[in-house]
Amino acid sequence: MHPRTSSPYTLSHRSRSERTHRGHFFSSRPLRHRGRFLSGRPHPHRSRRGRSPIALAPSLAPSLALSLSSALAIAVALPLCLALLVTALPAAASPTRIGHETPLDGFTITHLPPRIGPLVSDFTYEPDDDGGATFTSRVWERRTRHGHTVDLTVIVIRATHLTTLSTLRTYMADHHDRPLTTWHATRVGPHQAFRDATHVFWLPTPGVALSVRLAPHFAPAELKATAEGIHPAPTHQKPPASRPRA
Numbered sequence: 001m002h003p004r005t006s007s008p009y010t011l012s013h014r015s016r017s018e019r020t021h022r023g024h025f026f027s028s029r030p031l032r033h034r035g036r037f038l039s040g041r042p043h044p045h046r047s048r049r050g051r052s053p054i055a056l057a058p059s060l061a062p063s064l065a066l067s068l069s070s071a072l073a074i075a076v077a078l079p080l081c082l083a084l085l086v087t088a089l090p091a092a093a094s095p096t097r098i099g100h101e102t103p104l105d106g107f108t109i110t111h112l113p114p115r116i117g118p119l120v121s122d123f124t125y126e127p128d129d130d131g132g133a134t135f136t137s138r139v140w141e142r143r144t145r146h147g148h149t150v151d152l153t154v155i156v157i158r159a160t161h162l163t164t165l166s167t168l169r170t171y172m173a174d175h176h177d178r179p180l181t182t183w184h185a186t187r188v189g190p191h192q193a194f195r196d197a198t199h200v201f202w203l204p205t206p207g208v209a210l211s212v213r214l215a216p217h218f219a220p221a222e223l224k225a226t227a228e229g230i231h232p233a234p235t236h237q238k239p240p241a242s243r244p245r246a
Helices: 060-088 165-176 220-228
Strands: 019-021 024-026 107-109 119-125 134-144 147-158 184-188 191-195 199-205 208-214 230-232
Touching: 165 191, 165 199, 184 199, 184 220, 191 220, 199 220, 208 220, 220 230
Parallel strands: none
Antiparallel strands: 019 024, 107 230, 119 134, 134 147, 147 208, 184 191, 191 199, 199 208
């Protein structure tokens, strides 16, 4: 029989790991009081089966509920935010669908090659080269496995110094960094012009030039047919040519 101690706590039993020092017991197991562990955590050998995490830590229940509510709110609001972001993107981010009958800086395009790309975009810009010219272009392109490819480009060039076809050819050679002999003389309707296999340009009126580039997979005759199908728009008021070079 073990001697009783004055403490209200009693040892369940002694083991070989228990030792005494100055009348105190030291055990590798926590003390028991009325069948409960006095340690702040369950005994490592006691089964936790049937006890939920919330039961083990009741103070976490409000935080867990708040986290679930926040996650639900985010899941509901995220699709709406994405939809608003898509609708807020500028229209210029995607090609603009334009009918060929829409005038391009005072000119109408009445002929297009068959099976041309359906994506149509208009651009207005001033090249970096010294020329004081303004370019207004219309581009037809199609989607491919690798992105997009351009089928046709029509450009209206306005510059006060483009007064003769010879001046235009020199300007084109400088702009494309190609020799003058790249293009040979031809005609587009009543106008003299220069062309190669995929590019033709001419001067319908001093200060205003037209340029047509067609992808090489189209029939060669389509380049001339497209160029001859470009005419001044009936109701167009011709704007002044761009500023002269400084």
